[in-house]
Amino acid sequence: METDVGVSTSEEANGSAAKKKPTVVFVLGGPGSGKGTQCAYIVEHFGFTHFSAGDLLRGEIDSGSENGLMIKSMMNEGKIVPSEVTVKLLQKAMEESGNEKFLIDGFPRNDENRAAFAAVTGIEPAFVLFFDCPEEEMERRILNRNQGRDDDNIETIRKRFKVFLQSSLPVVQYYESIGKVHKIDAARPVEEVFESVKAVFTSINEKVKPHGRVQQKSTLLKLQLKWKMSFLRNGVCKGY
Ligand SMILES: Nc1ncnc2c1ncn2[C@@H]1O[C@H](COP(=O)(O)OP(=O)(O)OP(=O)(O)O)[C@@H](O)[C@H]1O
Ligand SMILES: O=c1ccn([C@@H]2O[C@H](COP(=O)(O)O)[C@@H](O)[C@H]2O)c(=O)[nH]1
Numbered sequence: 301m302e303t304d305v306g307v308s309t310s311e312e313a314n315g316s317a318a319k320k321k322p323t324v325v326f327v328l329g330g331p332g333s334g335k336g337t338q339c340a341y342i343v344e345h346f347g348f349t350h351f352s353a354g355d356l357l358r359g360e361i362d363s364g365s366e367n368g369l370m371i372k373s374m375m376n377e378g379k380i381v382p383s384e385v386t387v388k389l390l391q392k393a394m395e396e397s398g399n400e401k402f403l404i405d406g407f408p409r410n411d412e413n414r415a416a417f418a419a420v421t422g423i424e425p426a427f428v429l430f431f432d433c434p435e436e437e438m439e440r441r442i443l444n445r446n447q448g449r450d451d452d453n454i455e456t457i458r459k460r461f462k463v464f465l466q467s468s469l470p471v472v473q474y475y476e477s478i479g480k481v482h483k484i485d486a487a488r489p490v491e492e493v494f495e496s497v498k499a500v501f502t503s504i505n506e507k508v509k510p511h512g513r514v515q516q517k518s519t520l521l522k523l524q525l526k527w528k529m530s531f532l533r534n535g536v537c538k539g540y
């Protein structure tokens with residue numbers, strides 16, 4: 301398993317022990333573009349924990365929580381559940397996971413989601429994976445999915461596509477404007493799509509690992525210690 305992608309490591313101002321902020325990758329794309337499928341492969345190869353915002357919301361419905369009915373009716377209409385609810389679920393899931401690297405799939409879905417996540421968690425994504433797929437292909441995939449999802453019917457699917465174009469694509473465009481998007485052609489077979497995904501994660505690992513700040517810093521500290529030791533040894537020997 302290849303791991304790492306420790307891109308959001310930050311150090312405290314006084315230069316003491318490095319304090320790690322979680323690394324978050326947002327995985328975006330239209331309904332049925334293959335986000336969940338590819339996330340499962342990324343988890344296997346790169347040690348991330350995967351949270352699908354939609355799955356967390358479905359979990360809320362199943363748990364009989366007080367928000368369950370509201371979430372259910374919004375999902376059946378393909379609407380976006382209030383940020384407060386989704387961000388809280390994501391934050392709790394991340395805190396309880398014990399990991400520091402997360403794939404957040406199907407979120408943020410609108411600009412308000414994006415701003416709320418940043419404000420509440422203080423986390424900006426390391427980057428965004430965007431699965432680009434034509435609508436006809438996404439529709440075909442969802443209609444063949446057979447996972448018993450209430451919203452996988454043609455009427456709700458069309459509503460989800462509309463919301464995706466109106467509210468979610470602008471989020472992708474925002475991240476594109478600040479250079480954070482890796483766009484993947486998702487209309488190919490699963491294995492081919494994953495080859496492209498793998499290349500993104502591998503190239504980020506390579507950028508961070510061999511010459512990353514943390515490694516440079518520890519090398520520098522080791523050198524300083526070596527110089528000090530040698531100075532002390534020489535100083536003592538020469539009677540300074
Ligand atoms: N590259 C692919 N080629 C063909 N079928 C695929 C591909 N990727 C995923 N699928 C299939 O398409 C369906 C939708 O995939 P998946 O659930 O991963 O999409 P999603 O983006 O998570 O959808 P949603 O937004 O609705 O949760 C699944 O049945 C999956 O097996
Ligand atoms: O951040 C989110 C994620 C999802 N929803 C609602 O859930 C459904 C299904 O989402 P999937 O990603 O396809 O599992 C979506 O249509 C929304 O109604 C949400 O509101 N906010």
Ligand SMILES: [Mg+2]
Pocket residue numbers: 335336352354406
């Ligand atoms: Mg999914």
